[in-house]
Amino acid sequence: MTDQATGGQAGVLARILDYANRANPYPLYAELRKTPVFRAPNGAYVVSTYRDIWALMHDPRIGVSAMSAGMGGGMGGGAGAGAGSGAAAGAPGGAPGVGGGAFIGMDPPAHDRLRRLATSHFEQTEAVRPGMLRTATGLIDRMQGKQQIDLVDEFAYPLPVSVICEQLGVPHEDEPRFHPWSEAIITALDPRPGQQDAAAQASAEMNQYMAGLVERFRVEPGQGLLSGLAAEEGLSTQEVVATGRMLLIAGHETTVNLIANGMLTLLRHPEVLERLRDEPELVVPLVEELLRYEPPVQIDPKYMTLDDVHVAEFMIPKGSRIILALAAANRDPNRFPDPDRFDPEREDNEHLGFFTGIHYCFGAGLARQEAQVALTELARRLENPRLLADPPPYRPNPTLRGPRHLPIAIDGIR
Amino acid sequence: MSPAKGVFSADGHVVVVGASLAGLRAAEALRKGGFRGRLTLVGDEPYEPYDRPPLSKQVLSGRVAPESTALPQDSGLDVEWRLGAGAVGLDLAGKRVRLADGQDVSFDRLLIATGTRARPWPNPTEAALDGVITLRGRDDAARLRRELDAGPRRVLVIGAGFTGSEIASACRSLGLAVTVTERAATPLAGALGGTIGAVAARLQRENGVDLRCGVSVTSLEGDDAGHVRRAHLDDGTTLEIDVAVVALGAQRNTEWLRGSGLGAGPRGVACDAGCRVFDMYGIVTDDVFAAGDVARSPHPLFGFEFLALEHWSNAIEQAEVAAHNMLHAESERRPYLHVPTFWSFQFGVGIKSVGVPPLGEEVVIVQGSTDERRFVAVYGHAGRTVAAVTFDQGKWLEFYLDQIERAAPFPPQYRNVAQPEVRQVLPAEFPDPVVPTEGPMIVRTGHSPTERAWTLLPARGGRA
Numbered sequence: 001m002t003d004q005a006t007g008g009q010a011g012v013l014a015r016i017l018d019y020a021n022r023a024n025p026y027p028l029y030a031e032l033r034k035t036p037v038f039r040a041p042n043g044a045y046v047v048s049t050y051r052d053i054w055a056l057m058h059d060p061r062i063g064v065s066a067m068s069a070g071m072g073g074g075m076g077g078g079a080g081a082g083a084g085s086g087a088a089a090g091a092p093g094g095a096p097g098v099g100g101g102a103f104i105g106m107d108p109p110a111h112d113r114l115r116r117l118a119t120s121h122f123e124q125t126e127a128v129r130p131g132m133l134r135t136a137t138g139l140i141d142r143m144q145g146k147q148q149i150d151l152v153d154e155f156a157y158p159l160p161v162s163v164i165c166e167q168l169g170v171p172h173e174d175e176p177r178f179h180p181w182s183e184a185i186i187t188a189l190d191p192r193p194g195q196q197d198a199a200a201q202a203s204a205e206m207n208q209y210m211a212g213l214v215e216r217f218r219v220e221p222g223q224g225l226l227s228g229l230a231a232e233e234g235l236s237t238q239e240v241v242a243t244g245r246m247l248l249i250a251g252h253e254t255t256v257n258l259i260a261n262g263m264l265t266l267l268r269h270p271e272v273l274e275r276l277r278d279e280p281e282l283v284v285p286l287v288e289e290l291l292r293y294e295p296p297v298q299i300d301p302k303y304m305t306l307d308d309v310h311v312a313e314f315m316i317p318k319g320s321r322i323i324l325a326l327a328a329a330n331r332d333p334n335r336f337p338d339p340d341r342f343d344p345e346r347e348d349n350e351h352l353g354f355f356t357g358i359h360y361c362f363g364a365g366l367a368r369q370e371a372q373v374a375l376t377e378l379a380r381r382l383e384n385p386r387l388l389a390d391p392p393p394y395r396p397n398p399t400l401r402g403p404r405h406l407p408i409a410i411d412g413i414r
Numbered sequence: 415m416s417p418a419k420g421v422f423s424a425d426g427h428v429v430v431v432g433a434s435l436a437g438l439r440a441a442e443a444l445r446k447g448g449f450r451g452r453l454t455l456v457g458d459e460p461y462e463p464y465d466r467p468p469l470s471k472q473v474l475s476g477r478v479a480p481e482s483t484a485l486p487q488d489s490g491l492d493v494e495w496r497l498g499a500g501a502v503g504l505d506l507a508g509k510r511v512r513l514a515d516g517q518d519v520s521f522d523r524l525l526i527a528t529g530t531r532a533r534p535w536p537n538p539t540e541a542a543l544d545g546v547i548t549l550r551g552r553d554d555a556a557r558l559r560r561e562l563d564a565g566p567r568r569v570l571v572i573g574a575g576f577t578g579s580e581i582a583s584a585c586r587s588l589g590l591a592v593t594v595t596e597r598a599a600t601p602l603a604g605a606l607g608g609t610i611g612a613v614a615a616r617l618q619r620e621n622g623v624d625l626r627c628g629v630s631v632t633s634l635e636g637d638d639a640g641h642v643r644r645a646h647l648d649d650g651t652t653l654e655i656d657v658a659v660v661a662l663g664a665q666r667n668t669e670w671l672r673g674s675g676l677g678a679g680p681r682g683v684a685c686d687a688g689c690r691v692f693d694m695y696g697i698v699t700d701d702v703f704a705a706g707d708v709a710r711s712p713h714p715l716f717g718f719e720f721l722a723l724e725h726w727s728n729a730i731e732q733a734e735v736a737a738h739n740m741l742h743a744e745s746e747r748r749p750y751l752h753v754p755t756f757w758s759f760q761f762g763v764g765i766k767s768v769g770v771p772p773l774g775e776e777v778v779i780v781q782g783s784t785d786e787r788r789f790v791a792v793y794g795h796a797g798r799t800v801a802a803v804t805f806d807q808g809k810w811l812e813f814y815l816d817q818i819e820r821a822a823p824f825p826p827q828y829r830n831v832a833q834p835e836v837r838q839v840l841p842a843e844f845p846d847p848v849v850p851t852e853g854p855m856i857v858r859t860g861h862s863p864t865e866r867a868w869t870l871l872p873a874r875g876g877r878a
Contacts, residue, residue: 058810060790060810060831061829107832108788108832109782109786112782112806306828306829307829357809358809
């Protein structure tokens with residue numbers, strides 16, 4: 001690997017992080033794959049091929065970096081990269097502590113213990129479906145009479161907040177308070193100057209609210225994860241709140257993008273949208289293909305090496321930060337034939353849209369069902385939907401990538 | 415890849431003896447590989463292929479009915495089923511398989527996939543008592559399920575291998591009193607060694623199993639109606655029981671090959687790394703192949719020792735290699751390089767393994783802790799990593815698989831997550847192979863393809 005090549009790849013990484021390329025970073029990811037492992041100018045190692053990322057995510061010599069122990073690094077990606085690697089590469093800065101203290105930022109055994117407890121209080125079987133469908137139906141009903149909608153603000157955003165509030169056990173009447181909080185905190189993941197103060201305040205308010213809820217549940221148990229965890233011995237209120245926050249943010253932000261990217265992709269493939277109307281069962285493989293084709297989390301920067309690790313023909317030394325380019329791996333032609341084609345019936349589709357290994361998406365079961373319900377209902381009920389802007393305006397975050405708005409013209413609601 | 419010219423694409427008759435997982439997957443692979451000739455599947459049970467792992471788990475706990483375990487089949491398989499009459503003989507020169515119903519089936523190529531059966535209780539009179547059960551097939555599971563439904567006072571499980579342990583686990587989940595006896599010092603000793611077996615012992619006891627190691631059942635006693643009611647142990651105790659499950663491991667179904675001239679015996683059917691069966695002189699045959707539990711083949715990663723693997727994934731992958739090689743000329747054949755893997759679920763813990771633990775002399779916990787029942791144990795032989803076993807840490811297995819394939823040094827020197835403060839290398843404590851235990855699921859069967867002297871039978875007097 002020559003210096004020049006390194007510089008070239010660093011340039012590619014910088015262009016991926018550059019907002020100008022948010023709408024279609026995939027040609028850049030293809031460039032990135034040409035050097036499966038490269039050392040960014042700030043010392044972090046960027047890995048972009050499927051096989052190598054897969055191996056690293058199952059490698060116990062890789063841990064979660066202390067520098068990205070919070071959501072800001074873990075899921076915020078751009079934020080985590082900002083703290084360590086991305087700063088030099090031009091990534092936005094961090095939103096420290098957004099999900100700090102939650103298992104996403106931990107290694108085993110602490111990770112396993114907390115995650116196991118959370119699993120036992122998290123409902124993601126088919127039982128959640130009727131509630132989701134009710135919420136989705138209500139949101140679509142409200143579009144009645146409109147000729148133009150913003151699918152992000154009117155649907156993709158509010159649906160997951162309601163779903164996760166239900167999971168956490170937030171009383172219905174308090175749910176409206178969560179929408180602005182989550183929005184403010186998520187804005188912090190897009191760390192342009194000026195956004196941080198509002199985020200910090202919202203974050204503090206939400207913490208306080210959740211802590212109060214947890215304390216109440218300790219006395220008077222209720223429904224949902226917060227109450228369930230509150231009843232577990234040896235878990236502090238702070239730990240319960242941290243877990244709840246992480247699930248809210250991770251579960252919300254990614255699902256918004258999954259739904260919005262999904263509808264965008266369907267509108268770009270009208271024949272598939274048409275098929276989905278007549279064959280609702282197509283939604284199952286279709287959502288998997290979406291997770292591969294437009295993964296809501298594009299980069300995972302939260303790992304570091306605990307020892308020297310050989311990847312492909314490179315050696316990543318002990319103590320190095322690692323940036324995993326999941327979006328690049330999902331389009332790796334050595335793993336997925338014709339990777340740039342959206343094929344809702346793709347076989348052998350073991351994508352990295354939910355990661356793999358021990359940090360495999362905790363809420364994957366929930367997210368899958370949300371996306372399935374959302375896209376099926378949108379396909380069924382929106383009359384003649386058309387994209388009004390292609391590409392739509394994107395949110396700045398390169399890691400949790402998705403449209404900020406998705407303006408769509410419709411002829412009505414069925 | 416299309417079949418090589420002239421090699422078995424349109425004509426010819428392939429007979430697969432054994433209609434379980436390996437046989438079915440081989441048939442599917444033959445069709446996928448382009449074979450258009452006649453394909454016959456011979457099975458001794460009257461059922462089309464079904465899945466066995468659920469029989470000791472979900473079927474016993476009542477979540478799945480025994481008849482709901484059928485394996486999915488590719489459409490367009492176009493198979494002639496010969497079910498309900500197993501093979502009883504092989505005429506190699508005449509290329510004919512003789513069936514139990516007296517009929518002959520001729521073949522151009524033969525795949526032997528007759529698998530294993532449960533080792534029976536050695537005393538036939540006691541074995542015939544009502545409530546004395548072995549578990550291998552669908553009918554066995556249905557029978558055991560009926561016995562458990564009747565609310566027995568106590569279930570005795572004889573042998574604490576994986577099957578025995580899973581049965582005990584199912585009994586506990588049904589709230590039944592259960593005693594497990596095991597000749598070795600711990601459960602799972604043959605598969606995982608005594609050191610890790612001791613963890614399994616604690617797991618059983620914590621879950622309310624009356625586990626008795628280092629003892630044997632000497633006899634089973636029935637009531638006037640011929641139902642088992644008591645078991646006598648060699649430590650002088652007597653147990654009041656209503657069900658006795660005999661879980662003493664498996665025997666290979668090779669008797670039908672006696673006198674056929676093939677290198678087959680109690681240790682299995684010897685074949686090369688391409689699944690081609692050896693004859694009794696160690697010469698490889700052209701038209702006879704073997705796959706699944708019944709096959710033993712040399713493994714290049716493990717010193718070319720012949721291994722017989724009683725694993726689900728082995729049945730599938732070896733069947734696919736056998737099918738490929740049946741259709742292809744020499745230059746296009748594939749070796750069977752599968753690293754053994756298996757899993758078990760018992761007492762709420764998922765146990766998984768890669769490599770060949772019984773090859774290991776030493777073991778070290780590299781991740782987690784045995785106290786918490788969440789750990790990764792790595793096995794070493796002669797300074798290299800040969801196996802890894804996980805309790806509720808299965809997501810790391812791929813890494814260890816890679817370490818085994820690379821013949822990584824043992825004990826491991828790297829730093830990793832959840833690393834114990836001290837990495838203590840312990841003896842693996844596998845029982846002496848001449849001492850019969852419940853039987854490991856990976857059987858090291860030596861270096862000779864035609865070795866037939868070795869048998870594993872309980873000692874006289876019905877000790878088990």
